Amino acid sequence: MKPILHQNNLVNIEVIELLPFFPTPYPDELLYSMFARYHEWSQNPEEMHTYFDLFGNRATPTVHFPNRLNDFCKRxxxxTLLTPEKLINEHTIFPVYRPFLSKERSEKVHQLMMSSKSANILAVFGLTAIKICPYLRYCPTCVQKDEHQYGEAYWHRExxxxxxxxCPRDKTILVESNVHASSKINGKKLLTLQNYLQQHPYISAxxxxxxxxxxxxxxxxxxLLQNYNHQLNINDLYYRYVEELKALGLANSKGTVTRKELFYQFKETYSEEFLNRYSCNLQHSRKYxxxxSMIKKHMNRFVIPIRHVLLIRFLGYWLSQFFSKKDxxxxxxxxxxxxxxxxxxxxYGEELIDSYNSIDSGNRKIKTGIFACQSCGFVYAKYSNGNREKSEFDYVHTYGTxxxxxxxxxxxxxxxIKEICDLLSTSESTVYRRLGMVKDRPVNRSENFLIKRDEIRSKWLSKLTNANEETINQMRAVLHYEYSWLRKYDQHWLENNSAPAQRYIRNEKIRREYKWEEIDQQLVTEIPAVVNEIxxxxxxxxRVTKEAIGRxxxxxxxxxxxxxxxxxxKAVVELSLETIEDYHVRKISGIAQNMREREEKVTASKLISKTIKNKKHLTERIQRIVKYxxxxxxxxxxQLILEVF
Incomplete structure (x- = not known):
């Protein structure tokens, strides 16, 4: 800020000195590399002068998540085509982390990288206990290509x-330099990759x-680095993970994941050596x-990007496929x-059912789909956790006419019966039951069957006539065999020839007549004595309250x-009620009197600890009473000492 005299008034106007030049960014170049090239070209004697040129102060930005980008772009x-958003998206590693953060965290990190405030951005990620690359790295093959195409090598963010x-371009193993990526260790040092290679040439194969x-x-x-325009965040990814796990049979319809089976299949996909190499080992003995953290909705823990990539690869997708996949x-x-x-x-087998109804399955943690054919009335059911084909079902809901x-x-x-079972693909018990349940339809029965049916019917009717309005349950207890036989083979006749269900008729509650005036007069005489006793x-x-008086x-x-x-x-009770403060005053006086009678020393701390349970009740009046x-x-x-001596 420089003071400038304007119309006899001293006005503070911020004067920003523009940079005379700045290097044109290379594709995928790390922002730190651009700052290092500017430092080399500007020939500043020390890095602190370069930082003052770039930001207007000597603050050192971090390598991975630099801040003060607004201040830099103003200079x-x-x-120029460079903006804070362009620098963040195309020249930092933040796009790799953005999809795996909540929307609120992502916006907070974005604001901190643009603002002028000093902030621990890694703490916002939750990376305080997770490593990031401690040293800058490079690919020897990319170095050769960059020197051939651009005349110099530079630090790549990927x-x-x-x-x-x-390296994702040519499968080359990355080489770790001795340039610290932490500003706390690196200090204000700015070193281009080209200069580093001149000092430390790569001589290995x-x-x-x-x-x-x-x-x-x-x-x-x-x-992820190249495609930063997607709008997904960690909440969207969670739902996609669960849906894909459902499709693999590793989660039920409510989204509960079969943890043990998932861990087993995950370890079958990735070897233990591979997981350990990438710090992604699964210690099954640990609780979490x-x-x-990735399959539980309410676990708000940050997980590094590679672990998300491993899960997405396990689900059978490239990252580009998974992110472009529609929900x-x-x-x-x-x-x-x-x-x-x-x-x-x-x-049979023709796809005529357009939709299904989903219902609860009792105590099961699954749903049941009900499929009804409008043409024939056949209704079948399937459980949601079963891996059945379309041509299979779990049970028949309604057979239809x-x-x-x-x-x-x-x-x-x-x-x-056995032939019918084979032709209709059902069980013998189902055939017997359905033959007895078919209503008003003549069935060819054997003569012995008809004789037996008539005998059982006559027994049932005889009992029903002499039952004196017995319920069907009472008759069932006496004629247990007959009831079971009729229910299995002659259910329609049984329903039409049974005693009606006896309904429980609740007696009307006799309302008690209360003489409120007499009760009122009686209580008025009792309450004062009770209050005095308390x-x-x-x-x-x-404390004198309604409940205390009533008890x-x-x-x-x-x-x-x-x-x-x-x-x-009501009038007497309301006059007798004690406030909390009045109760505490009475209690303090009573406790102090008891202590004096026992010749115990009365102190403020003892009175307060025995009386006040909540500090908010320690009012000025209470403090005065304690002091008194x-x-x-x-x-x-x-007085006692004077009387003795």
Missing amino acids: LSTD HQIYPIRV IETSDNAIEYQISVDISW TWLD HDYLPYGSPPYPCLNIASPH LWEDKLLELRRNGHT LNDNFNFV KINKIHYITVQLDKLPKT EVQKSLFDTE
Whole structure:
């Protein structure tokens, strides 16, 4: 800020000195590398002068997440295309971390990188206990290409992502320099990669990685750096993770993940050596691991990007596929339409059902899908956690008239029960049960069966006639076999020839007539004595409240609930009630008196600790009473000494 005289007034105007030049950024160049090239070209004697040129002060930005970018951009020429947003997105490693942060954290980091305030950005990430690359790294193959194309080598940001160790362009193993990436260790040192290589030439043979997974992960990380315009955040990714785990059978319909099975399959995909190399080992003995943090909705822990990439690769996607994938609802039974599975129908297997209803399954942590065919009335059900094909179901909900007609037709044509079971793909118990439940349809029965049916019917009717309005449960206890047989083979007849269900008729509650005037008069005479008894008790201190009065007279319902019907009692009670402060005053005086009678020293701390349970109740009046009781005890002691001597 420089003071300038304007119309006889001294005005503070901020004067910013523009940089005379600034290097044109190379593709994927780290912002630190651009600052180092400016320092070399400007020929400043010390780095602190360069930082003063760039930011207007000597503050040192961090290598991975630099701040004060607004101040820096203000010092560039007006025709520059560089903006704080462009620098963050194209020349820092923040785009790799952004999708794996909540929206609030991401915006906070973005603001801190642009602002002039000094802040620990890693603490916002939650990276205080997680390593980042301690030294700058480079790829020998990229160095050769950059020197050929641009005439000099530079620090690439895609080589600085922890713990990636392979270049995504040519599979070359990255080389670690001795240039510290921490400003606390590096101080204000600015060193270009070209100068570093002149001082420390790379003389070893170029190594390449033959691990396909290692290379694919580095490609995914590089894709994140180049594609920063997506709007996904960690909350969106969580829902996508759960939906994909549902599709793999590793989570139920409510999103609860089968942790043990997931860990087993994850370790089958990635070897323990590979996970340890990338600091992604899973210690199954621990209560929570980094994988738990990614599949539990309310665990607000930051997980480094490579671990997300490992999970996405486990789910079967490249990062570009997963991020461009559109959200969809979980379809546990496949996509519609769904087939009719009525084997007695001519359209068996045809996909005629457009939708299903989802219902709860009792105590199960799953849902049940109900599929109904409108053509034949056949309704079947499938559990959401089953990995069944479309042509399979868990149980039949309703068979429908078409299936039942086919059942009767097969029986009339003389087919045995076993043959019917084979033709309709059902069990013998189902066939027997459905034959007994088919209503008003003649069934070809054997003569012995008809004789037995008539005997059981007559027994049931005889008992029903002499039952004297017994319920069906009472009859069932006496004729247990007959009831079971009829229910299995003749259910429709049983329903029409049973005693009606006896409904419990609740007796009307006899309302008690209360004589409120007499009760009111009686309580008015009892309450004053009870209140005096409470106030005069110097050993069991109780605050005078409605509940305390009601308990003493053993009529708490009248005092607490029905008090509005007792006007005289209400007036006496309200006059007798104690405030918290009045109660504490009485209690302090009583305790002090008891202590004096026991010849115990009365102190303020003892009185307060035995009386006040909450500091907010220690009012000025209470403090005065405590002081008074302490002084009174001292005066009584002095009087006693004078009388003795």
